[in-house]
Amino acid sequence: MHATIHGERMLTDLDFSRLSKLPGHPLSPSLADLLASAEVTSSRAVPSDVVTMYSRVELVDVHTARRQTLTVCYPGDAEPAAGFISVLSPVGNSLLGLKVGDVAKWSTPSGDECAAEVAAILFQPEATGDYQT
Structure with a gap:
């Protein structure tokens, strides 16, 4: 049960800092890889088309074309x-x-491979001026 990191990813400095020291949660290998390889930028400079913490995203499953809206949050x-x-x-x-x-x-936990395109970011805190979420 792991996520695969593909290509360049961007994190805000605040997300990077908070994820690096999540209390009570050991870093998974995939999160450790993301933190080690991501480009880190200031919350004020992150482009509005990047998924940050508490972004609400619309996904389209590449196999079924099913649309789904999810918000990435802390545990x-x-x-x-x-x-x-x-x-x-x-x-x-x-x-x-x-x-x-x-x-x-x-x-997935059962070993199935999943893939979904990030079709849209419906909400990103930084794009609304919220740099502390």
């Missing part, structure tokens, strides 16, 4: 049934730092 705020997915989950980890048009790829 304590995760409510999968309501569309809030933890950044520590394979899906959440695979989305963070991607841009609109990129394809997120991850494995």
Whole structure:
């Protein structure tokens, strides 16, 4: 059960800092890889087409064309049934730092390979001037 990192990803300095020291949650290998390889930029400079923490994204499954809206959040705020997915989950980890048009790829707990295109960012905190979320 892991997310695969494909290509360049971007994190805000605040997301990077908070994810680097999540209390009570050891870093998964995939999150550690993301933190080690991501480009880090200031919250004020992050482009509005990049998935940051608490971004609400519209995904399109590359195999079924099914659309889904998810919000990437910290573990304590995760409510999968309501569309809030933890950044520590394979899906959440695979989305963070991607841009609109990129394809997120991850494995399910049963080993199935999944892929979905980031079709749109419906909400990004930084784009609304919220640099502290």
